[in-house]
Amino acid sequence: MAAPEVHHLFHNPIADHSFSTDRKTLAIARDTTVELYGKVGSAFKLKDELKGHDKVVTSVDIAPNSGRIVSCSQDRNALVWEPSPTGYKPTLVLLRINRAANFVRWSPSEDKFAVGSGDRLIAVCYFEEENDWWVSKHLKKPIRSTITSVAWHPNSVLLAAGSTDAHARVFSSFIKGTDTRPEPSVWGERLPFNTVCGEYLNNSAGWVHSVAFSPSGDALAFAAHDSSITVVYPSGPDQPPKAVISINTQLLPFVSLIWNGEAEIIAAGYDCEAFRFKGGLNGWALSGTLESKARPGLGDTREESALNKFRQMDLKGKAKDDTQLKTIHQNTITTLRPYETSGSSVKKFSSSGVDGRIVIWHT
Protein backbone atom coordinates (compact mmCIF):
# COMPACT_ATOMS: atom_id res chain seq x y z
CA MET A 1 0.00 0.00 0.00
CA ALA A 2 1.40 3.34 -1.06
CA ALA A 3 2.05 5.90 1.61
CA PRO A 4 -0.69 8.45 2.19
CA GLU A 5 -0.22 11.97 0.84
CA VAL A 6 -0.12 14.49 3.69
CA HIS A 7 -0.77 18.20 3.32
CA HIS A 8 -0.39 20.24 6.49
CA LEU A 9 -2.16 23.45 5.55
CA PHE A 10 -2.18 25.42 8.78
CA HIS A 11 -2.54 25.06 12.54
CA ASN A 12 -6.28 25.65 12.73
CA PRO A 13 -9.08 23.13 12.74
CA ILE A 14 -10.59 22.23 9.38
CA ALA A 15 -14.33 22.04 9.80
CA ASP A 16 -14.91 20.50 6.39
CA HIS A 17 -13.17 20.09 3.07
CA SER A 18 -14.19 19.35 -0.48
CA PHE A 19 -12.28 18.66 -3.69
CA SER A 20 -13.42 19.70 -7.16
CA THR A 21 -13.89 16.92 -9.73
CA ASP A 22 -10.50 17.53 -11.35
CA ARG A 23 -8.98 17.44 -7.81
CA LYS A 24 -7.06 20.65 -8.56
CA THR A 25 -9.13 22.84 -6.27
CA LEU A 26 -9.65 22.18 -2.61
CA ALA A 27 -12.19 24.11 -0.53
CA ILE A 28 -11.54 24.32 3.19
CA ALA A 29 -13.85 25.66 5.87
CA ARG A 30 -11.52 27.56 8.16
CA ASP A 31 -12.91 29.82 10.85
CA THR A 32 -15.24 32.35 9.14
CA THR A 33 -13.94 31.93 5.60
CA VAL A 34 -13.88 29.32 2.91
CA GLU A 35 -10.36 29.00 1.59
CA LEU A 36 -9.69 27.70 -1.89
CA TYR A 37 -6.40 25.92 -2.44
CA GLY A 38 -5.00 25.12 -5.86
CA LYS A 39 -2.62 22.29 -6.60
CA VAL A 40 0.85 23.59 -7.48
CA GLY A 41 3.18 20.71 -8.17
CA SER A 42 2.59 18.33 -5.32
CA ALA A 43 1.51 20.96 -2.79
CA PHE A 44 -1.63 22.96 -2.20
CA LYS A 45 -1.28 26.76 -2.30
CA LEU A 46 -3.88 29.26 -1.12
CA LYS A 47 -5.59 30.65 -4.21
CA ASP A 48 -8.68 32.49 -3.06
CA GLU A 49 -10.62 33.32 0.07
CA LEU A 50 -14.39 33.37 0.03
CA LYS A 51 -15.51 35.84 2.67
CA GLY A 52 -19.19 36.19 3.26
CA HIS A 53 -20.02 34.54 6.54
CA ASP A 54 -19.56 36.40 9.78
CA LYS A 55 -19.46 33.38 12.06
CA VAL A 56 -17.67 30.04 11.91
CA VAL A 57 -18.19 28.19 8.64
CA THR A 58 -19.30 24.70 9.57
CA SER A 59 -19.49 22.95 6.23
CA VAL A 60 -18.60 23.36 2.57
CA ASP A 61 -19.36 21.34 -0.54
CA ILE A 62 -18.33 21.68 -4.20
CA ALA A 63 -20.83 20.42 -6.75
CA PRO A 64 -18.83 18.06 -8.98
CA ASN A 65 -20.32 19.07 -12.35
CA SER A 66 -21.34 22.72 -12.04
CA GLY A 67 -18.43 23.69 -9.81
CA ARG A 68 -20.74 25.70 -7.57
CA ILE A 69 -19.71 25.85 -3.94
CA VAL A 70 -22.18 25.88 -1.10
CA SER A 71 -21.13 26.85 2.40
CA CYS A 72 -23.05 27.15 5.64
CA SER A 73 -22.19 28.75 8.90
CA GLN A 74 -23.12 29.35 12.49
CA ASP A 75 -24.47 32.73 11.33
CA ARG A 76 -27.51 30.68 10.19
CA ASN A 77 -26.95 31.36 6.51
CA ALA A 78 -25.93 29.36 3.51
CA LEU A 79 -24.14 30.89 0.55
CA VAL A 80 -23.96 29.52 -2.96
CA TRP A 81 -20.75 30.61 -4.69
CA GLU A 82 -21.13 30.69 -8.46
CA PRO A 83 -17.90 30.42 -10.43
CA SER A 84 -17.42 33.27 -12.93
CA PRO A 85 -14.45 34.58 -14.90
CA THR A 86 -13.91 37.29 -12.27
CA GLY A 87 -14.06 34.98 -9.29
CA TYR A 88 -16.77 33.42 -7.19
CA LYS A 89 -20.03 35.34 -6.74
CA PRO A 90 -21.99 34.64 -3.57
CA THR A 91 -25.77 34.31 -3.41
CA LEU A 92 -27.39 34.32 -0.01
CA VAL A 93 -29.87 31.53 0.67
CA LEU A 94 -32.49 32.31 3.28
CA LEU A 95 -32.70 29.19 5.36
CA ARG A 96 -35.26 30.59 7.83
CA ILE A 97 -33.61 28.95 10.80
CA ASN A 98 -32.74 30.51 14.13
CA ARG A 99 -29.93 28.24 15.16
CA ALA A 100 -26.57 27.47 13.57
CA ALA A 101 -26.39 25.63 10.26
CA ASN A 102 -24.18 22.59 10.80
CA PHE A 103 -23.87 20.59 7.66
CA VAL A 104 -24.50 21.07 3.96
CA ARG A 105 -24.36 18.73 0.98
CA TRP A 106 -25.36 19.03 -2.69
CA SER A 107 -27.73 16.40 -3.97
CA PRO A 108 -26.20 14.17 -6.69
CA SER A 109 -28.42 15.96 -9.23
CA GLU A 110 -26.93 19.29 -8.05
CA ASP A 111 -30.37 20.95 -8.25
CA LYS A 112 -30.79 20.94 -4.50
CA PHE A 113 -28.81 20.99 -1.33
CA ALA A 114 -29.72 20.10 2.22
CA VAL A 115 -28.64 22.01 5.31
CA GLY A 116 -28.80 20.36 8.71
CA SER A 117 -29.17 22.78 11.57
CA GLY A 118 -29.39 23.18 15.30
CA ASP A 119 -32.96 24.35 14.86
CA ARG A 120 -34.15 20.73 14.78
CA LEU A 121 -34.79 20.80 11.08
CA ILE A 122 -33.25 20.24 7.68
CA ALA A 123 -33.60 22.99 5.09
CA VAL A 124 -33.86 21.55 1.60
CA CYS A 125 -32.96 24.32 -0.82
CA TYR A 126 -33.67 24.52 -4.54
CA PHE A 127 -33.48 27.23 -7.17
CA GLU A 128 -36.71 28.85 -8.29
CA GLU A 129 -36.25 30.14 -11.82
CA GLU A 130 -39.20 32.52 -11.87
CA ASN A 131 -38.05 34.42 -8.81
CA ASP A 132 -34.34 33.96 -9.51
CA TRP A 133 -33.92 32.90 -5.91
CA TRP A 134 -32.93 29.93 -3.78
CA VAL A 135 -35.92 28.71 -1.78
CA SER A 136 -35.75 26.49 1.27
CA LYS A 137 -38.32 23.97 2.43
CA HIS A 138 -38.13 22.53 5.91
CA LEU A 139 -38.04 18.89 6.94
CA LYS A 140 -39.19 19.15 10.53
CA LYS A 141 -41.06 16.17 11.84
CA PRO A 142 -40.15 14.09 13.79
CA ILE A 143 -36.71 15.62 14.42
CA ARG A 144 -36.21 16.32 18.10
CA SER A 145 -32.72 17.73 18.22
CA THR A 146 -29.79 19.18 16.31
CA ILE A 147 -29.00 17.66 12.93
CA THR A 148 -25.30 16.80 12.83
CA SER A 149 -25.00 15.42 9.33
CA VAL A 150 -26.95 14.65 6.17
CA ALA A 151 -26.31 12.31 3.25
CA TRP A 152 -28.01 11.98 -0.11
CA HIS A 153 -29.34 8.85 -1.73
CA PRO A 154 -28.14 8.43 -5.35
CA ASN A 155 -31.69 9.22 -6.56
CA SER A 156 -31.44 12.79 -5.13
CA VAL A 157 -34.83 12.45 -3.44
CA LEU A 158 -34.09 10.48 -0.32
CA LEU A 159 -32.06 12.15 2.36
CA ALA A 160 -30.53 10.55 5.46
CA ALA A 161 -29.92 12.65 8.54
CA GLY A 162 -28.19 11.98 11.83
CA SER A 163 -29.28 13.83 14.90
CA THR A 164 -28.29 14.40 18.51
CA ASP A 165 -31.61 12.84 19.53
CA ALA A 166 -29.73 9.61 18.71
CA HIS A 167 -31.79 8.76 15.66
CA ALA A 168 -30.71 8.30 12.09
CA ARG A 169 -33.63 9.00 9.79
CA VAL A 170 -34.37 8.74 6.11
CA PHE A 171 -36.67 11.40 4.63
CA SER A 172 -38.07 12.15 1.25
CA SER A 173 -37.13 15.60 0.00
CA PHE A 174 -39.16 15.41 -3.18
CA ILE A 175 -39.64 18.86 -4.72
CA LYS A 176 -42.30 19.14 -7.40
CA GLY A 177 -40.94 20.66 -10.58
CA THR A 178 -37.32 20.08 -9.63
CA ASP A 179 -37.22 16.34 -9.11
CA THR A 180 -38.42 13.59 -11.34
CA ARG A 181 -40.38 10.81 -9.67
CA PRO A 182 -37.88 8.33 -8.28
CA GLU A 183 -37.95 4.64 -9.05
CA PRO A 184 -39.57 2.60 -6.28
CA SER A 185 -36.92 1.27 -3.93
CA VAL A 186 -36.62 -0.51 -0.63
CA TRP A 187 -37.29 2.83 1.03
CA GLY A 188 -40.74 3.25 -0.53
CA GLU A 189 -42.73 3.96 -3.66
CA ARG A 190 -44.75 7.12 -3.18
CA LEU A 191 -42.54 9.72 -1.62
CA PRO A 192 -44.15 13.12 -1.05
CA PHE A 193 -42.02 15.72 0.76
CA ASN A 194 -41.26 14.89 4.40
CA THR A 195 -42.20 11.22 4.19
CA VAL A 196 -40.24 9.47 6.91
CA CYS A 197 -38.95 6.31 5.24
CA GLY A 198 -37.03 5.02 8.20
CA GLU A 199 -36.09 5.91 11.75
CA TYR A 200 -33.31 4.00 13.45
CA LEU A 201 -31.82 3.95 16.90
CA ASN A 202 -29.14 1.66 18.21
CA ASN A 203 -29.09 0.03 21.61
CA SER A 204 -27.13 2.47 23.68
CA ALA A 205 -28.37 5.43 21.66
CA GLY A 206 -25.44 7.77 21.38
CA TRP A 207 -26.02 10.86 19.30
CA VAL A 208 -25.34 10.32 15.63
CA HIS A 209 -22.22 11.90 14.10
CA SER A 210 -22.37 10.73 10.54
CA VAL A 211 -24.69 8.97 8.11
CA ALA A 212 -24.06 7.48 4.67
CA PHE A 213 -26.00 5.53 2.07
CA SER A 214 -24.27 2.58 0.44
CA PRO A 215 -23.39 3.14 -3.24
CA SER A 216 -26.59 1.38 -4.36
CA GLY A 217 -28.60 3.37 -1.84
CA ASP A 218 -30.16 0.21 -0.44
CA ALA A 219 -28.36 0.26 2.89
CA LEU A 220 -27.67 2.98 5.42
CA ALA A 221 -24.76 3.24 7.83
CA PHE A 222 -24.39 5.59 10.74
CA ALA A 223 -21.72 6.29 13.32
CA ALA A 224 -22.75 7.30 16.81
CA HIS A 225 -21.06 8.67 19.89
CA ASP A 226 -21.25 5.28 21.63
CA SER A 227 -18.20 4.19 19.56
CA SER A 228 -20.36 2.13 17.30
CA ILE A 229 -21.36 2.00 13.70
CA THR A 230 -24.75 0.66 12.70
CA VAL A 231 -25.74 -0.66 9.29
CA VAL A 232 -29.40 -0.87 8.34
CA TYR A 233 -30.79 -3.00 5.52
CA PRO A 234 -34.41 -2.02 4.94
CA SER A 235 -36.82 -4.54 3.44
CA GLY A 236 -39.58 -2.30 2.20
CA PRO A 237 -41.97 0.48 3.18
CA ASP A 238 -43.76 0.02 6.52
CA GLN A 239 -41.92 -3.20 7.23
CA PRO A 240 -39.24 -3.85 9.80
CA PRO A 241 -35.77 -3.78 8.25
CA LYS A 242 -34.13 -7.00 7.07
CA ALA A 243 -31.23 -6.42 9.39
CA VAL A 244 -29.93 -3.76 11.74
CA ILE A 245 -26.33 -4.55 12.58
CA SER A 246 -24.52 -2.62 15.28
CA ILE A 247 -20.82 -3.00 15.83
CA ASN A 248 -19.63 -1.75 19.19
CA THR A 249 -15.91 -1.10 19.12
CA GLN A 250 -13.18 -0.74 21.70
CA LEU A 251 -12.22 2.57 20.13
CA LEU A 252 -13.21 6.16 20.64
CA PRO A 253 -16.26 7.34 18.68
CA PHE A 254 -16.22 7.80 14.90
CA VAL A 255 -17.13 11.19 13.49
CA SER A 256 -17.27 10.44 9.80
CA LEU A 257 -17.78 7.40 7.63
CA ILE A 258 -17.85 6.52 3.94
CA TRP A 259 -18.75 3.37 2.01
CA ASN A 260 -16.27 1.62 -0.23
CA GLY A 261 -18.43 -0.64 -2.36
CA GLU A 262 -21.28 -2.47 -0.65
CA ALA A 263 -19.14 -4.57 1.65
CA GLU A 264 -16.75 -2.11 3.20
CA ILE A 265 -17.05 0.98 5.35
CA ILE A 266 -14.24 3.32 6.34
CA ALA A 267 -14.73 5.32 9.51
CA ALA A 268 -12.58 7.77 11.42
CA GLY A 269 -12.95 10.03 14.39
CA TYR A 270 -11.55 10.74 17.83
CA ASP A 271 -8.88 8.07 17.52
CA CYS A 272 -7.22 10.22 14.81
CA GLU A 273 -6.94 7.31 12.40
CA ALA A 274 -9.17 5.60 9.87
CA PHE A 275 -10.53 2.10 10.39
CA ARG A 276 -11.95 -0.40 7.97
CA PHE A 277 -15.12 -2.40 8.56
CA LYS A 278 -16.07 -5.35 6.39
CA GLY A 279 -19.27 -7.27 6.15
CA GLY A 280 -22.68 -7.54 4.62
CA LEU A 281 -26.23 -8.53 5.37
CA ASN A 282 -25.06 -11.34 7.65
CA GLY A 283 -22.86 -9.25 9.87
CA TRP A 284 -20.12 -6.68 10.04
CA ALA A 285 -16.78 -6.64 11.78
CA LEU A 286 -13.92 -4.28 12.34
CA SER A 287 -11.08 -5.48 10.14
CA GLY A 288 -8.34 -3.09 11.12
CA THR A 289 -6.74 0.29 10.76
CA LEU A 290 -5.67 1.93 7.51
CA GLU A 291 -2.64 3.38 9.18
CA SER A 292 0.57 1.44 8.69
CA LYS A 293 2.06 1.62 12.13
CA ALA A 294 5.60 0.83 11.08
CA ARG A 295 6.07 3.98 9.08
CA PRO A 296 9.70 4.90 8.61
CA GLY A 297 10.93 8.12 10.13
CA LEU A 298 8.64 7.89 13.09
CA GLY A 299 11.67 7.30 15.28
CA ASP A 300 10.09 4.61 17.37
CA THR A 301 13.17 2.48 17.73
CA ARG A 302 15.78 5.14 17.11
CA GLU A 303 18.95 4.61 19.09
CA GLU A 304 19.63 7.37 21.57
CA SER A 305 23.05 8.10 22.93
CA ALA A 306 23.31 7.93 26.70
CA LEU A 307 24.34 11.57 26.84
CA ASN A 308 21.31 12.58 24.85
CA LYS A 309 19.04 10.46 26.97
CA PHE A 310 20.20 11.97 30.23
CA ARG A 311 20.08 15.46 28.74
CA GLN A 312 16.46 14.87 27.75
CA MET A 313 15.64 13.59 31.19
CA ASP A 314 17.25 16.63 32.71
CA LEU A 315 15.53 19.11 30.40
CA LYS A 316 12.12 17.58 30.08
CA GLY A 317 11.88 15.12 32.92
CA LYS A 318 11.50 12.24 30.50
CA ALA A 319 13.72 10.38 28.10
CA LYS A 320 11.32 10.10 25.18
CA ASP A 321 9.52 12.83 23.34
CA ASP A 322 5.96 11.55 23.44
CA THR A 323 4.13 14.69 22.34
CA GLN A 324 3.50 13.21 18.90
CA LEU A 325 0.74 10.75 18.23
CA LYS A 326 1.72 7.70 16.25
CA THR A 327 -0.98 8.43 13.73
CA ILE A 328 -0.66 10.77 10.75
CA HIS A 329 -3.45 13.02 11.94
CA GLN A 330 -2.47 14.59 15.20
CA ASN A 331 -6.03 15.33 16.28
CA THR A 332 -9.60 14.23 15.67
CA ILE A 333 -10.55 13.48 12.08
CA THR A 334 -13.77 15.32 11.31
CA THR A 335 -14.45 14.61 7.63
CA LEU A 336 -13.83 11.72 5.28
CA ARG A 337 -14.62 12.03 1.60
CA PRO A 338 -14.09 9.83 -1.44
CA TYR A 339 -11.23 11.27 -3.51
CA GLU A 340 -10.87 8.91 -6.42
CA THR A 341 -13.53 6.38 -7.28
CA SER A 342 -14.05 3.73 -9.91
CA GLY A 343 -17.61 2.54 -10.13
CA SER A 344 -18.88 2.10 -6.61
CA SER A 345 -15.51 1.43 -5.04
CA VAL A 346 -13.26 4.09 -3.60
CA LYS A 347 -9.62 3.99 -4.73
CA LYS A 348 -8.49 6.93 -2.64
CA PHE A 349 -10.20 8.99 0.00
CA SER A 350 -9.31 12.21 1.75
CA SER A 351 -9.56 13.09 5.41
CA SER A 352 -9.36 16.38 7.28
CA GLY A 353 -9.27 17.11 10.94
CA VAL A 354 -8.80 19.44 13.85
CA ASP A 355 -5.03 19.39 13.29
CA GLY A 356 -5.26 21.33 9.98
CA ARG A 357 -4.09 18.42 7.85
CA ILE A 358 -5.54 17.04 4.65
CA VAL A 359 -4.49 13.47 4.05
CA ILE A 360 -5.16 11.46 0.90
CA TRP A 361 -5.25 7.73 1.58
CA HIS A 362 -5.18 4.66 -0.60
CA THR A 363 -7.85 2.17 0.38
Added chain:
Amino acid sequence: MSIIQQHTQASLSDAWRTINIDALQEDSCVNFDTSTLHPPLPEISDAEVRQLTNQVRQLLRGGDAEGALRGTLESPVYNGRDEAKEAHLQTVIEVLQSIKASDMTPMLQRIYASPGGSECLDVLMKYLYKGMATTSAGSGAPAVPRTPTRVTPQQTGFSQMSGRPGVSSESTGAAMSVLLSWHEKVVDVAGMGCITRCMTDWRKV
Protein backbone atom coordinates in the same frame (compact mmCIF):
# COMPACT_ATOMS: atom_id res chain seq x y z
CA MET B 1 -41.71 26.69 33.99
CA SER B 2 -41.43 30.42 34.26
CA ILE B 3 -40.47 32.27 31.14
CA ILE B 4 -38.33 34.73 33.03
CA GLN B 5 -35.20 32.96 34.18
CA GLN B 6 -34.21 33.25 37.78
CA HIS B 7 -30.92 34.95 38.38
CA THR B 8 -28.73 35.34 41.36
CA GLN B 9 -26.04 37.94 41.72
CA ALA B 10 -23.50 35.42 40.55
CA SER B 11 -25.24 34.34 37.39
CA LEU B 12 -26.29 37.83 36.32
CA SER B 13 -22.84 38.82 35.10
CA ASP B 14 -23.13 37.02 31.80
CA ALA B 15 -26.88 36.91 31.62
CA TRP B 16 -27.33 38.71 28.36
CA ARG B 17 -30.37 36.64 27.72
CA THR B 18 -32.91 36.80 30.50
CA ILE B 19 -35.83 35.29 28.64
CA ASN B 20 -35.83 31.57 28.14
CA ILE B 21 -36.93 31.54 24.53
CA ASP B 22 -37.01 27.77 24.47
CA ALA B 23 -39.99 27.76 26.80
CA LEU B 24 -41.96 29.87 24.33
CA GLN B 25 -41.45 27.50 21.45
CA GLU B 26 -44.01 24.80 21.33
CA ASP B 27 -41.79 22.14 19.79
CA SER B 28 -38.70 23.00 21.79
CA CYS B 29 -36.85 20.37 23.70
CA VAL B 30 -37.91 21.73 27.10
CA ASN B 31 -41.53 21.12 26.17
CA PHE B 32 -41.44 17.46 25.50
CA ASP B 33 -40.61 14.33 27.35
CA THR B 34 -37.24 13.04 26.13
CA SER B 35 -38.03 9.56 27.39
CA THR B 36 -40.47 9.19 24.50
CA LEU B 37 -37.48 9.07 22.16
CA HIS B 38 -36.62 5.56 23.25
CA PRO B 39 -38.57 2.36 23.37
CA PRO B 40 -39.78 1.68 26.93
CA LEU B 41 -37.80 -0.75 29.06
CA PRO B 42 -39.42 -3.57 31.01
CA GLU B 43 -39.88 -2.73 34.65
CA ILE B 44 -38.14 -5.01 37.11
CA SER B 45 -39.73 -5.53 40.49
CA ASP B 46 -37.97 -5.89 43.84
CA ALA B 47 -39.01 -9.54 44.03
CA GLU B 48 -37.31 -10.34 40.73
CA VAL B 49 -34.13 -8.68 41.95
CA ARG B 50 -34.25 -10.72 45.18
CA GLN B 51 -34.79 -13.90 43.22
CA LEU B 52 -31.82 -13.13 40.99
CA THR B 53 -29.65 -12.32 44.00
CA ASN B 54 -30.43 -15.72 45.48
CA GLN B 55 -29.62 -17.49 42.24
CA VAL B 56 -26.34 -15.61 41.96
CA ARG B 57 -25.41 -16.44 45.58
CA GLN B 58 -26.09 -20.08 44.84
CA LEU B 59 -23.79 -19.97 41.83
CA LEU B 60 -21.12 -18.26 43.92
CA ARG B 61 -21.37 -20.94 46.61
CA GLY B 62 -21.07 -23.54 43.88
CA GLY B 63 -17.83 -21.91 42.77
CA ASP B 64 -19.14 -20.68 39.43
CA ALA B 65 -18.05 -17.07 39.74
CA GLU B 66 -18.13 -16.50 35.99
CA GLY B 67 -21.70 -17.74 35.74
CA ALA B 68 -22.65 -15.52 38.64
CA LEU B 69 -21.05 -12.49 37.01
CA ARG B 70 -22.71 -13.18 33.68
CA GLY B 71 -26.03 -13.71 35.44
CA THR B 72 -25.91 -10.34 37.14
CA LEU B 73 -24.74 -8.52 34.01
CA GLU B 74 -27.29 -10.05 31.70
CA SER B 75 -30.19 -8.73 33.73
CA PRO B 76 -29.36 -5.17 34.72
CA VAL B 77 -32.06 -3.19 36.49
CA TYR B 78 -32.68 -0.29 34.11
CA ASN B 79 -36.24 0.39 35.04
CA GLY B 80 -37.20 -0.21 38.62
CA ARG B 81 -37.42 1.36 42.05
CA ASP B 82 -34.24 2.89 43.46
CA GLU B 83 -34.14 0.18 46.11
CA ALA B 84 -34.19 -2.52 43.46
CA LYS B 85 -31.37 -0.81 41.56
CA GLU B 86 -29.36 -0.43 44.74
CA ALA B 87 -29.89 -4.09 45.66
CA HIS B 88 -28.71 -5.21 42.25
CA LEU B 89 -25.61 -3.03 42.58
CA GLN B 90 -24.84 -4.76 45.88
CA THR B 91 -25.14 -8.13 44.17
CA VAL B 92 -22.76 -7.10 41.42
CA ILE B 93 -20.22 -5.80 43.93
CA GLU B 94 -20.54 -8.98 45.98
CA VAL B 95 -19.71 -11.03 42.90
CA LEU B 96 -16.84 -8.74 41.95
CA GLN B 97 -15.32 -8.95 45.41
CA SER B 98 -15.46 -12.72 45.39
CA ILE B 99 -13.32 -13.01 42.25
CA LYS B 100 -9.56 -13.29 42.60
CA ALA B 101 -7.40 -10.63 40.92
CA SER B 102 -5.62 -13.22 38.81
CA ASP B 103 -8.93 -14.51 37.42
CA MET B 104 -10.24 -11.12 36.36
CA THR B 105 -8.62 -10.66 32.95
CA PRO B 106 -9.13 -14.22 31.62
CA MET B 107 -12.73 -14.13 32.78
CA LEU B 108 -13.37 -10.75 31.13
CA GLN B 109 -11.74 -11.94 27.93
CA ARG B 110 -13.95 -15.03 27.87
CA ILE B 111 -17.06 -12.93 28.46
CA TYR B 112 -16.02 -10.37 25.82
CA ALA B 113 -15.42 -13.07 23.20
CA SER B 114 -18.78 -14.72 23.80
CA PRO B 115 -21.89 -13.52 21.95
CA GLY B 116 -23.38 -10.46 23.65
CA GLY B 117 -20.21 -10.12 25.68
CA SER B 118 -19.44 -6.56 24.68
CA GLU B 119 -22.86 -5.53 25.97
CA CYS B 120 -22.16 -7.38 29.24
CA LEU B 121 -18.95 -5.48 29.84
CA ASP B 122 -20.73 -2.19 29.10
CA VAL B 123 -23.17 -3.09 31.84
CA LEU B 124 -20.33 -4.01 34.16
CA MET B 125 -18.73 -0.62 33.50
CA LYS B 126 -21.98 1.11 34.40
CA TYR B 127 -22.09 -0.75 37.69
CA LEU B 128 -18.43 0.07 38.39
CA TYR B 129 -19.14 3.78 38.00
CA LYS B 130 -22.30 3.52 40.04
CA GLY B 131 -20.39 1.64 42.69
CA MET B 132 -17.72 4.32 42.80
CA ALA B 133 -20.41 6.96 43.23
CA THR B 134 -21.91 5.18 46.22
CA THR B 135 -19.95 4.82 49.42
CA SER B 136 -22.13 2.20 51.03
CA ALA B 137 -20.47 -0.33 48.77
CA GLY B 138 -19.23 -3.49 50.41
CA SER B 139 -20.48 -2.65 53.89
CA GLY B 140 -22.93 -5.52 53.68
CA ALA B 141 -25.52 -3.45 55.48
CA PRO B 142 -28.77 -2.65 53.68
CA ALA B 143 -28.07 0.23 51.36
CA VAL B 144 -29.17 3.61 52.60
CA PRO B 145 -29.82 6.13 49.88
CA ARG B 146 -27.63 9.02 50.81
CA THR B 147 -29.06 12.49 50.98
CA PRO B 148 -27.43 15.03 48.73
CA THR B 149 -26.38 17.20 51.66
CA ARG B 150 -23.92 14.55 52.77
CA VAL B 151 -22.31 14.21 49.40
CA THR B 152 -19.02 15.96 49.01
CA PRO B 153 -19.01 18.40 46.09
CA GLN B 154 -16.66 16.24 44.07
CA GLN B 155 -18.21 12.85 44.02
CA THR B 156 -15.19 10.96 42.79
CA GLY B 157 -13.63 7.84 44.08
CA PHE B 158 -10.72 9.67 45.54
CA SER B 159 -12.64 12.11 47.68
CA GLN B 160 -14.31 9.14 49.26
CA MET B 161 -11.10 7.31 49.86
CA SER B 162 -10.16 9.94 52.39
CA GLY B 163 -12.82 8.65 54.69
CA ARG B 164 -15.82 10.30 56.17
CA PRO B 165 -17.31 10.23 59.65
CA GLY B 166 -19.99 7.64 60.07
CA VAL B 167 -18.70 5.36 57.33
CA SER B 168 -16.04 2.82 57.91
CA SER B 169 -13.36 4.24 55.69
CA GLU B 170 -11.46 1.01 55.62
CA SER B 171 -14.19 -1.07 54.01
CA THR B 172 -15.04 1.78 51.66
CA GLY B 173 -11.44 1.98 50.59
CA ALA B 174 -11.29 -1.75 50.06
CA ALA B 175 -14.44 -1.73 47.97
CA MET B 176 -13.10 1.18 45.99
CA SER B 177 -9.83 -0.54 45.24
CA VAL B 178 -11.75 -3.58 44.02
CA LEU B 179 -13.81 -1.38 41.72
CA LEU B 180 -10.74 0.49 40.48
CA SER B 181 -8.85 -2.68 39.63
CA TRP B 182 -11.90 -4.06 37.82
CA HIS B 183 -12.21 -0.76 35.96
CA GLU B 184 -8.63 -1.06 34.76
CA LYS B 185 -9.14 -4.64 33.61
CA VAL B 186 -12.41 -3.84 31.83
CA VAL B 187 -10.76 -0.97 29.94
CA ASP B 188 -7.93 -3.32 28.95
CA VAL B 189 -10.39 -5.76 27.46
CA ALA B 190 -13.25 -3.63 26.16
CA GLY B 191 -11.31 -0.46 25.37
CA MET B 192 -12.20 3.18 25.67
CA GLY B 193 -15.35 2.51 23.67
CA CYS B 194 -16.76 0.89 26.78
CA ILE B 195 -16.44 4.15 28.70
CA THR B 196 -17.98 6.27 25.96
CA ARG B 197 -20.91 3.88 25.73
CA CYS B 198 -21.31 4.14 29.47
CA MET B 199 -21.51 7.92 29.21
CA THR B 200 -23.85 8.09 26.24
CA ASP B 201 -26.21 5.30 27.17
CA TRP B 202 -29.65 6.44 28.25
CA ARG B 203 -30.32 3.17 30.05
CA LYS B 204 -29.02 3.97 33.51
CA VAL B 205 -28.46 1.37 36.17
